[in-house]
Amino acid sequence: VELFGDRLAAAVGRxxxxxxxxxxxxxxxxxxxxxxxxxxxxxxxxxIVDAVAPHAVAVKPxxxxxxxxxxxxxxxxxxxxxxxxxxxxxxxxxxKRGDIGSTAxxxxxxxxPLADALTVNPYLGGDSLAPFLERCRTGSGLFCLVKTSNxxxxxxxxxxxxxxxxLVREWGEEFVGASGLSSVGAVVGATFPxxxxxxxxxxxxxxxxxxxxxAQGGEAADVAxxxxxxxxxxxxxxxRSIIYAEGDDWRSAAAAAAAELAxxxxxxxxxx
Amino acid sequence: VELFGDRLAAAVGRxxxxxxxxxxxxxxxxxxxxxxxxxxxxxxxxxIVDAVAPHAVAVKPxxxxxxxxxxxxxxxxxxxxxxxxxxxxxxxxxxKRGDIGSTAxxxxxxxxPLADALTVNPYLGGDSLAPFLERCRTGSGLFCLVKTSNxxxxxxxxxxxxxxxxLVREWGEEFVGASGLSSVGAVVGATFPxxxxxxxxxxxxxxxxxxxxxAQGGEAADVAxxxxxxxxxxxxxxxRSIIYAEGDDWRSAAAAAAAELAxxxxxxxxxx
Numbered sequence: 001v002e003l004f005g006d007r008l009a010a011a012v013g014r015x016x017x018x019x020x021x022x023x024x025x026x027x028x029x030x031x032x033x034x035x036x037x038x039x040x041x042x043x044x045x046x047x048i049v050d051a052v053a054p055h056a057v058a059v060k061p062x063x064x065x066x067x068x069x070x071x072x073x074x075x076x077x078x079x080x081x082x083x084x085x086x087x088x089x090x091x092x093x094x095x096k097r098g099d100i101g102s103t104a105x106x107x108x109x110x111x112x113p114l115a116d117a118l119t120v121n122p123y124l125g126g127d128s129l130a131p132f133l134e135r136c137r138t139g140s141g142l143f144c145l146v147k148t149s150n151x152x153x154x155x156x157x158x159x160x161x162x163x164x165x166x167l168v169r170e171w172g173e174e175f176v177g178a179s180g181l182s183s184v185g186a187v188v189g190a191t192f193p194x195x196x197x198x199x200x201x202x203x204x205x206x207x208x209x210x211x212x213x214x215a216q217g218g219e220a221a222d223v224a225x226x227x228x229x230x231x232x233x234x235x236x237x238x239x240r241s242i243i244y245a246e247g248d249d250w251r252s253a254a255a256a257a258a259a260e261l262a263x264x265x266x267x268x269x270x271x272x
Numbered sequence: 273v274e275l276f277g278d279r280l281a282a283a284v285g286r287x288x289x290x291x292x293x294x295x296x297x298x299x300x301x302x303x304x305x306x307x308x309x310x311x312x313x314x315x316x317x318x319x320i321v322d323a324v325a326p327h328a329v330a331v332k333p334x335x336x337x338x339x340x341x342x343x344x345x346x347x348x349x350x351x352x353x354x355x356x357x358x359x360x361x362x363x364x365x366x367x368k369r370g371d372i373g374s375t376a377x378x379x380x381x382x383x384x385p386l387a388d389a390l391t392v393n394p395y396l397g398g399d400s401l402a403p404f405l406e407r408c409r410t411g412s413g414l415f416c417l418v419k420t421s422n423x424x425x426x427x428x429x430x431x432x433x434x435x436x437x438x439l440v441r442e443w444g445e446e447f448v449g450a451s452g453l454s455s456v457g458a459v460v461g462a463t464f465p466x467x468x469x470x471x472x473x474x475x476x477x478x479x480x481x482x483x484x485x486x487a488q489g490g491e492a493a494d495v496a497x498x499x500x501x502x503x504x505x506x507x508x509x510x511x512r513s514i515i516y517a518e519g520d521d522w523r524s525a526a527a528a529a530a531a532e533l534a535x536x537x538x539x540x541x542x543x544x
Contacts, residue, residue, distance in 0.1 A: 064379045067382040078343060103336045106339065110336065122428055123393055152398045156395055
C-alpha cells in the first residue's frame with residue numbers, strides 16, 4: 001500500500017499545494033440553493049469541489065459546520081467527502097479529534113472510510129494517537145495540531161508547541177516514505193511565519209498544513225520557508241476567501257480565487 | 273436563568289455524584305437487541321439510562337462511539353440525549369471538541385441543543401473556548417480537559433496542565449453561582465490521585481469530572497480529596513464497568529453496579 005506522504009507528494013507534484021477548506025455556513029451560501037439546510041450544504045460544497053478541482057490538490061471539509069446541522073449535516077459531510085474523492089481530490093477531514101484508547105479507535109473508524117487524512121489534537125498524548133497512527137500503515141494520513149492560527153493559540157501552545165513538534169516528528173519517523181515525506185503532518189498557522197520557519201526546521205520530513213491564509217490575514221509569500229523540504233512539504237489552506245469569493249457567478253468566482261492562490265503558492269514554493 | 277454550576281450542585285444534592293458514561297460498542301451489547309447497528313445502540317443506551325437513572329446524576333454519552341456508525345449513529349446520539357434529559361438526568365456530551373472562531377461556534381450549535389454540558393479541549397487557547405463560555409450565560413456547562421486519565425497523558429500535559437488549570441479557574445470565575453460552583457468544570461483523571469488533589473487546590477470553585485474509575489483502574493476512595501469543595505464539587509464517572517456489568521439481566525446488572533459505585537462515591541464524599 002502506498003504511504004499517505006508519498007501519495008501526497010505525487011499529487012502535489014501534479015497539482016500544486018493548494019488545499020481548499022469547506023466551511024459551509026447557510027447565511028453565506030448562494031440564495032439560489034434550495035431545499036433543507038443539509039441539502040443546500042451538500043449541493044454548495046459539491047459544486048465548490050467541482051469548481052476548484054483543477055486548482056487544488058485537496059479539500060478540507062470542516063466537520064463542525066456539518067455537525068451544526070445535526071445528523072442530516074453529518075450525512076451531508078459523508079456525501080461531500082465521497083464526491084471529492086470520486087473527483088480525484090485528497091480529502092483532509094478537519095475534525096481535530098483527540099481522545100483515549102478505544103474512543104480514539106472509534107474516531108478512526110468514523111473518519112477513515114470517508115477521508116484520506118484527519119486533523120488531530122495532541123493534548124492527550126502519544127497513546128491517544130496510536131489508533132490513528134496504526135491507520136498510517138494502510139495509507140491514511142494525519143495532521144497533528146502544533147501551533148494553530150488563532151490569536152489565542154499562545155495561551156497553551158507557546159509553553160509546549162516546540163515539544164509537541166518534536167513528538168510529531170518522532171511519531172512520524174516510521175512513516176517517512178520514498179518521497180521523503182511522512183504520513184504524519186502538522187498544522188502550523190500561516191498567521192505565525194516565524195513559528196512556521198521554526199517548525200520546518202524541527203520537523204524536516206513532516207508535511208505542514210498551513211491554515212490562516214486569506215480571511216485570517218496570512219499570505220502565501222509569508223510561508224515560503226515552509227517549502228524548504230520540497231514542493232510537497234507544505235500545503236497552503238484557505239477557506240472563506242475562496243468558497244465565498246465575490247463575483248457574478250459563485251462557482252467561477254471560487255475557481256478564480258483558487259487559481260489565484262494556487263499561483264501565489266507556486267511562487268512561494270519556488271516553482272513559478 | 274439558572275447557572276449550570278448551581279443546577280449541578282442542586283442535582284448532586286438530590287442524587288449524589290455518579291456519572292454514567294455511555295460508550296456503546298456493538299460487540300459488547302446484549303445479543304437480544306436486534307435491528308440496524310444504530311437502532312441497537314439507541315435501544316441499549318436508552319435502557320441503560322432508565323436502569324441507572326435512580327443512582328446517577330448525569331450520563332455522559334461518548335460521541336465517538338456514535339460517530340463510528342456514521343450519520344445514523346449521530347441520529348442515535350441525538351435520541352439518547354433527548355431520552356436522558358426527558359428522564360431528568362443531566363447530559364454531559366463527551367466530545368472533547370476544540371477549534372477556533374466560527375468553527376467553535378458551530379460546535380456549540382451542534383451540541384448545546386442536545387446536552388447540558390460539553391467536554392472541550394483547551395489546546396487551542398482561550399479564544400477557542402469563547403463561544404462555549406458564552407453559552408454558560410444561558411445555563412450551559414463546560415468540562416475542560418486538564419489532566420486526562422490515560423497513561424500517555426504526561427506526554428504533553430505534564431508540561432502544561434497546571435497552567436491550564438489556572439486558565440480554567442480564570443475562565444470560570446464569572447460563572448461561579450450562589451452554590452459556590454462554577455459552570456466551567458475540569459476533567460482530571462481519577463487514575464492520578466495526586467494530580468486530583470493538586471487540581472482541587474488550584475481550582476477551588478471548579479466542578480471536577482473524574483473519569484477512569486472502574487475499567488481504567490481508579491477507585492472512588494482514591495479521589496475523596498476532590499470533594500473538598502463540597503459534595504457537588506466532584507463527579508465520579510464510570511462507563512464500561514457499569515454498562516457492561518455482568519449478571520443474569522443486563523439492565524439489573526447495570527443498575528446494581530451503578531448503585532454500588534454511587535454508594536462508594538457517597539462514602540468518598542463523606543456523606544455516607
